[in-house]
Amino acid sequence: MVREFEDVIIQTLCRFLVPFIQLYSLYVFAHGHSSPGGGFQGGCVMAAAFVLIFIAYDLNEAKRRFGEKALLIFCCLGVFIYAGTGWACLLLGSNFLDYGFLSKVLPTDPVKARYYGMAMIELGVQIAVMAVMVSIFLDLVTRGEHEEILEEKGA
Amino acid sequence: MIILTILAIIFILGGVFFFTTATIGLLRFPDFYCRMHATGKGDTLGALLAVTGLAIYNLHHGFSLATILVSIKIIFIAVFIFLANPTATHAIMRAGLDSDVEPWTKKEVPK
Numbered sequence: 001m002v003r004e005f006e007d008v009i010i011q012t013l014c015r016f017l018v019p020f021i022q023l024y025s026l027y028v029f030a031h032g033h034s035s036p037g038g039g040f041q042g043g044c045v046m047a048a049a050f051v052l053i054f055i056a057y058d059l060n061e062a063k064r065r066f067g068e069k070a071l072l073i074f075c076c077l078g079v080f081i082y083a084g085t086g087w088a089c090l091l092l093g094s095n096f097l098d099y100g101f102l103s104k105v106l107p108t109d110p111v112k113a114r115y116y117g118m119a120m121i122e123l124g125v126q127i128a129v130m131a132v133m134v135s136i137f138l139d140l141v142t143r144g145e146h147e148e149i150l151e152e153k154g155a
Numbered sequence: 156m157i158i159l160t161i162l163a164i165i166f167i168l169g170g171v172f173f174f175t176t177a178t179i180g181l182l183r184f185p186d187f188y189c190r191m192h193a194t195g196k197g198d199t200l201g202a203l204l205a206v207t208g209l210a211i212y213n214l215h216h217g218f219s220l221a222t223i224l225v226s227i228k229i230i231f232i233a234v235f236i237f238l239a240n241p242t243a244t245h246a247i248m249r250a251g252l253d254s255d256v257e258p259w260t261k262k263e264v265p266k
Contacts, residue, residue, distance in 0.1 A: 007245075007246070007249060009242060009245055010242060010245070010246050013238060013239070013242045016238070017235070017238065017239065020235070
């Protein structure tokens with residue numbers, strides 16, 4: 001059951017709030033090294049912003065903005081960034097995710113390379129978590145039927 | 156600094172008062188719409204006052220850049236609660252109306 005639910009108050013507030021929620025998500029992501037936060041939490045907050053769009057607008061409109069294909073691409077991109085950072089360390093002659101060896105390719109010392117490597121995998125985690133969270137929400141809200149039920153309703 | 160502490164106490168006690176009235180309304184009112192009416196207003200103002208009180212209390216360590224920044228972040232939380240809470244109340248109310256929740260009327264007084 002996909003209910004049509006248009007409301008100008010909710011939509012206006014959604015348009016106003018979504019950029020701030022996304023900014024806050026990036027803030028949580030960027031402070032993950034030194035304070036509570038990190039990739040997973042930032043990804044969840046970012047997914048909450050998209051879920052807000054999906055709730056406030058009807059599903060067809062929201063899927064036109066951020067469709068299944070984009071979600072899958074982002075999901076794979078996040079895993080690719082995470083695994084790619086790990087494999088880069090492996091290729092440089094160290095263990096998986098041993099970021100210190102990234103200083104051979106990055107123009108920094110091993111300590112800074114460790115810092116940037118951690119930021120890289122947090123970025124990968126953030127993107128993957130965001131895409132998977134929105135994808136799970138879509139699965140739940142369309143009862144796993146995705147396109148078909150929406151096309152029937154939209155036609 | 157004693158003035159700031161007193162101001163913070165007044166704000167936080169005001170917040171606690173509005174939270175208490177909202178909770179009493181949630182427990183005592185007869186139906187869905189009345190309960191939303193009580194919690195929607197009371198929670199918004201209560202959270203606003205309590206969070207503002209915390210922002211003021213945070214300044215009593217002294218007016219340095221760090222404490223002022225933390226206070227500004229807390230004020231941002233207050234602003235977003237002030238925007239989001241009434242809208243969420245509106246959305247829940249609207250959803251209840253759409254799914255045919257009967258409003259309480261005087262004829263069917265519960266025994």
